[in-house]
Amino acid sequence: MRRWNGWGEEGVVFPLSEKARVLLQEQLGPGTLPREATLEEVLSRVPPSRLPPHPLVSPDPEERLRHARGQSLPDWIFLRSGQIPAFPDGVAFPTTNEEVRALLAYAREVGARVIPYGGGTSVAGQVSVLPGEAPVLSLDLRRMNRLLRLDEKSLLATFEAGVQGPDLEAQLRAWGFTLGHFPQSFPYSTLGGWVATRSVGQESLRYGRIEDLFAGGRLEAPAGTLLLPSFPASAAGPDLKQAALGSEGRLGVLTEATVRIRPLPKAEAFAAVFFREFGEGLEAVRRMAQEEVPLSLVRLSTPEETAVNLALAGQSRGLALLEAWLALRGAGPGRALLLLGASGTRARVSQALGEALGIARAHGGVYAGQAPGRFWAHHRFRQPYLRNTLWEMGYAVDTLETAGTWNQVPRLLLAVEAVLREALGEEGERVYAFSHLSRVYPTGANLYTTYLFRLHRDPGTNLARWRKLKAAASQAIVAHGGTISHQHGVGTDHLPYLEAEKGPWGLEALRALCRALDPWGLMNPGKLV
Numbered sequence: 001m002r003r004w005n006g007w008g009e010e011g012v013v014f015p016l017s018e019k020a021r022v023l024l025q026e027q028l029g030p031g032t033l034p035r036e037a038t039l040e041e042v043l044s045r046v047p048p049s050r051l052p053p054h055p056l057v058s059p060d061p062e063e064r065l066r067h068a069r070g071q072s073l074p075d076w077i078f079l080r081s082g083q084i085p086a087f088p089d090g091v092a093f094p095t096t097n098e099e100v101r102a103l104l105a106y107a108r109e110v111g112a113r114v115i116p117y118g119g120g121t122s123v124a125g126q127v128s129v130l131p132g133e134a135p136v137l138s139l140d141l142r143r144m145n146r147l148l149r150l151d152e153k154s155l156l157a158t159f160e161a162g163v164q165g166p167d168l169e170a171q172l173r174a175w176g177f178t179l180g181h182f183p184q185s186f187p188y189s190t191l192g193g194w195v196a197t198r199s200v201g202q203e204s205l206r207y208g209r210i211e212d213l214f215a216g217g218r219l220e221a222p223a224g225t226l227l228l229p230s231f232p233a234s235a236a237g238p239d240l241k242q243a244a245l246g247s248e249g250r251l252g253v254l255t256e257a258t259v260r261i262r263p264l265p266k267a268e269a270f271a272a273v274f275f276r277e278f279g280e281g282l283e284a285v286r287r288m289a290q291e292e293v294p295l296s297l298v299r300l301s302t303p304e305e306t307a308v309n310l311a312l313a314g315q316s317r318g319l320a321l322l323e324a325w326l327a328l329r330g331a332g333p334g335r336a337l338l339l340l341g342a343s344g345t346r347a348r349v350s351q352a353l354g355e356a357l358g359i360a361r362a363h364g365g366v367y368a369g370q371a372p373g374r375f376w377a378h379h380r381f382r383q384p385y386l387r388n389t390l391w392e393m394g395y396a397v398d399t400l401e402t403a404g405t406w407n408q409v410p411r412l413l414l415a416v417e418a419v420l421r422e423a424l425g426e427e428g429e430r431v432y433a434f435s436h437l438s439r440v441y442p443t444g445a446n447l448y449t450t451y452l453f454r455l456h457r458d459p460g461t462n463l464a465r466w467r468k469l470k471a472a473a474s475q476a477i478v479a480h481g482g483t484i485s486h487q488h489g490v491g492t493d494h495l496p497y498l499e500a501e502k503g504p505w506g507l508e509a510l511r512a513l514c515r516a517l518d519p520w521g522l523m524n525p526g527k528l529v
């Protein structure tokens with residue numbers, strides 16, 4: 001059973017190593033766990049539904065609670081404290097396009113707002129129910145999860161859009177294929193959610209971002225059905241697939257998606273390299289991107305994140321030997337860890353890693369074998385469970401991300417981390433921030449920052465702290481020319497900063513598109529634009 005107020009399955013725990021506990025105490029001081037509301041308490045606060053009965057709509061309080069929020073830090077603060085501002089008035093689990101259309105017609109008739117719901121892993125407020133006069137219907141796509149068509153010759157697969165990551169991969173694997181889209185939320189997030197948020201997978205260097213993989217589909221909009229054909233390429237005017245990508249439920253419900261698939265890779269391998277300092281690593285990964293080394297994964301951590309990674313790995317004789325050996329090779333406390341991954345044919349894997357290691361060595365990198373990469377790959381979908389562990393120790397953890405050109409990346413990194421570290425200074429609280437680059441492009445890279453701070457007993461104070469941190473980091477991103485989101489999307493949390501990159505006419509064009517497909521303003525209001 002999935003947790004209602006945290007990440008993942010109930011009963012699954014990712015404990016923190018003793019070394020990481022000590023590091024955290026040193027950085028932030030002891031944590032305080034605020035009082036947690038029980039499920040029963042929260043259920044007793046779910047108000048009566050404002051929706052008239054419909055055979056496809058459930059007014060069950062627990063379903064409504066489970067669809068009230070996503071997975072952002074504010075979502076957690078509301079859920080854990082039980083102070084949830086609003087609940088959907090009903091939840092529907094359609095199984096066909098016709099049922100989706102019937103539900104949209106019902107919403108129009110009763111004046112309800114509709115929030116399409118995939119896996120609910122949104123981290124920017126995209127599925128949050130906002131307080132308002134109109135009743136809210138959460139439209140959960142989980143029962144639309146079938147593989148509808150497989151064109152093995154053209155390497156195209158059409159799925160119903162509510163299919164979750166593991167189910168999608170299992171259905172493709174049975175035929176010898178993969179999509180290769182592995183965001184860290186993979187165990188729960190859905191194909192429709194990936195498209196609607198322009199998601200990025202951890203191996204997107206080889207497989208591409210979701211916009212490279214999304215070949216077409218079917219969008220059920222309040223105004224009508226928008227069919228997006230899967231041409232290999234087309235010069236027939238602007239590409240309407242781009243409108244569905246990143247639409248965050250504002251235009252309608254994506255019920256089907258056709259994706260570009262690949263044969264399952266025959267081999268996969270990882271390698272770890274340590275640089276004496278971050279700048280050397282940055283130059284090395286820039287060259288790898290610009291020389292188009294056929295890697296699947298590049299993940300370069302700052303020295304602070306490298307220290308965290310080593311602390312998380314715990315204590316062992318092997319690790320102590322590695323650290324002593326790295327120190328001997330000049331990669332001491334300021335070292336930066338680079339993980340590399342490659343997949344495909346055996347020849348491609350050894351060629352990619354060979355080329356990448358050649359570049360890394362030319363920039364002072366020290367090869368540290370395959371074990372750190374294998375450790376990362378093994379734990380990559382378990383790591384989010386650390387959010388539960390940390391919360392229960394009295395610490396809040398959040399992430400934020402951006403992308404910029406190679407000229408901008410170093411400044412963005414310094415600016416974002418600096419404002420985060422200072423933002424709670426007036427309250428006498430410290431913030432622990434560290435970053436990595438996990439997607440490199442010939443023209444630039446993304447930047448992914450994790451930050452932690454101590455929880456207060458009062459949820460209002462926790463929310464105010466998060467708002468301060470989020471505003472400071474978002475303003476620094478905009479001021480240094482980064483995008484407000486490289487992968488998490490806009491939702492409510494990034495909405496105030498969208499105009500800085502789209503401009504007033506860009507926003508007006510987006511609003512006009514919403515009006516064209518949703519003239520009655522039913523779809524997910526208050527998000528994106």
Ligand SMILES: Cc1cc2nc3c(=O)[nH]c(=O)nc-3n(C[C@H](O)[C@H](O)[C@H](O)COP(=O)(O)OP(=O)(O)OC[C@H]3O[C@@H](n4cnc5c(N)ncnc54)[C@H](O)[C@@H]3O)c2cc1C
Binds near residue numbers: 071161192249252524
């Ligand atoms: C621990 C964790 C790790 C994460 N790692 C990554 C990562 O590596 N890469 C990444 O890109 N993101 C990541 N995310 C963010 C999140 O998982 C993505 O945004 C994901 O694409 C959301 O998919 P979902 O199915 O959960 O969508 P939801 O959260 O249910 O919905 C997100 C938005 O999409 C809309 N939507 C969903 N389904 C449909 C549909 N069928 N039709 C129309 N609109 C729809 C919703 O209305 C909402 O606006 C992570 C989140 C968490 C909590």
